[in-house]
Amino acid sequence: MSSNNAAAPYYFVPGPSRWPMLGGMSLLLTMVGASAWVNDLSWGMYANLLGILCTLAVLWFWFGDAIGESEKGLYSKRIDHSFRWSMGWFIFSEVMFFGAFFGALYYARTITMPWLGDLDHKLIWPDFAGQWGDTGPAGVVETFKTMGPFPIPTINTALLLTSGLTLTISHHALRAGHRGATAFWLAATVLLGAVFMGFQAYEYIHAYHELNLKLTSGIYGSTFFMLTGFHGFHVTMGAIMLSVVLGRVLKGHFTPDNHFAFEGAAWYWHFVDVVWLGLYVVVYWM
Known part of the structure; x- marks a missing residue:
């Protein structure tokens, strides 16, 4: 990302993360909502918008973790x-x-x-x-x-x-x-x-x-x-x-x-x- 620290680990392996699972669930909700929306189901639009918001939130926190790791000099x-x-x-x-x-x-x-x-x-x-x-x-x-x-x-x-x-x-x-x-x-x-x-x-x-x-x-x-x-x-x-x-x-x-x-x-x-x-x-x- 922003720094390549010579003292960083040979290959940094992050700890367990909840973001992949939450991201997959958010994308599933987004697509289910979109499918329902184009088929004129009343709840489709709201499910789609909620899924998009959840996906953006996951991306915000997930990439925030990556940025924090980069700024701490963990990336080689x-x-x-x-x-x-x-x-x-x-x-x-x-x-x-x-x-x-x-x-x-x-x-x-x-x-x-x-x-x-x-x-x-x-x-x-x-x-x-x-x-x-x-x-x-x-x-x-x-x-x-x-x-x-x-x-x-x-x-x-x-x-x-x-x-x-x-x-x-x-x-x-x-x-x-x-x-x-x-x-x-x-x-x-x-x-x-x-x-x-x-x-x-x-x-x-x-x-x-x-x-x-x-x-x-x-x-x-x-x-x-x-x-x-x-x-x-x-x-x-x-x-x-x-x-x-x-x-x-x-x-x-x-x-x-x-x-x-x-x-x-x-x-x-x-x-x-x-x-x-x-x-x-x-x-x-x-």
């Missing part, structure tokens, strides 16, 4: 290497996570839709054109309008690209030992992420009330909201991570040579930027 170079490998594999798992959704979008759009609209199915669904954004062959989906790239998605693209630049400037300032500049550009990154989420919330309101585009709007609606929604969730988590790092920068926890917490959050944020570029092209333009 081997721990630093472990953190780097762990973060790398975590981001790889996130690549696979989004890859599954991109794969579902590709399959539905490139294979399923043309197949259902071919000549063999004209006798069953004569009015189905097989074009992306259609209401479906059975006609059970309400009419909706698709989401274009202008103006909000394009503005959000500019915001995220700019946030990647400000984060890189902040990192260079940290490596140069300029704590004030590090904090300023890091705060700018968090602010850009918050503005991004504000625009996405406005986009969802616009989609629901003006385009009649919902999660229930066939395969188009489900893939659109799953991809953009999960990306928005990752932006939110990334902004929280960077906010915690900002607090640690202000407290002087990092040195120019030892600041993996900053680097790990930055890796995650740049990953989120790259995923958005893919979303912007595939979801909004194609």
Whole structure:
């Protein structure tokens, strides 16, 4: 994290912790609540929100323990290497996570839709054109309008690209030992992420009330909201991570040579930027 103490244990092993179990229970409650919410059960929203709050609380205390261990000088170079490998594999798992959704979008759009609209199915669904954004062959989906790239998605693209630049400037300032500049550009990154989420919330309101585009709007609606929604969730988590790092920068926890917490959050944020570029092209333009 922030210090690599030469006198630290060869490999620090923390004592028994309750946080993994509590984290698993909180995530289970979050997903059960989300499943109930999308199925219109009255308690679903409250269970989902409670699960999210519990998960955030677990993360706060769990990472607080890790920060405390780091500041006590218990972490050696081997721990630093472990953190780097762990973060790398975590981001790889996130690549696979989004890859599954991109794969579902590709399959539905490139294979399923043309197949259902071919000549063999004209006798069953004569009015189905097989074009992306259609209401479906059975006609059970309400009419909706698709989401274009202008103006909000394009503005959000500019915001995220700019946030990647400000984060890189902040990192260079940290490596140069300029704590004030590090904090300023890091705060700018968090602010850009918050503005991004504000625009996405406005986009969802616009989609629901003006385009009649919902999660229930066939395969188009489900893939659109799953991809953009999960990306928005990752932006939110990334902004929280960077906010915690900002607090640690202000407290002087990092040195120019030892600041993996900053680097790990930055890796995650740049990953989120790259995923958005893919979303912007595939979801909004194609």
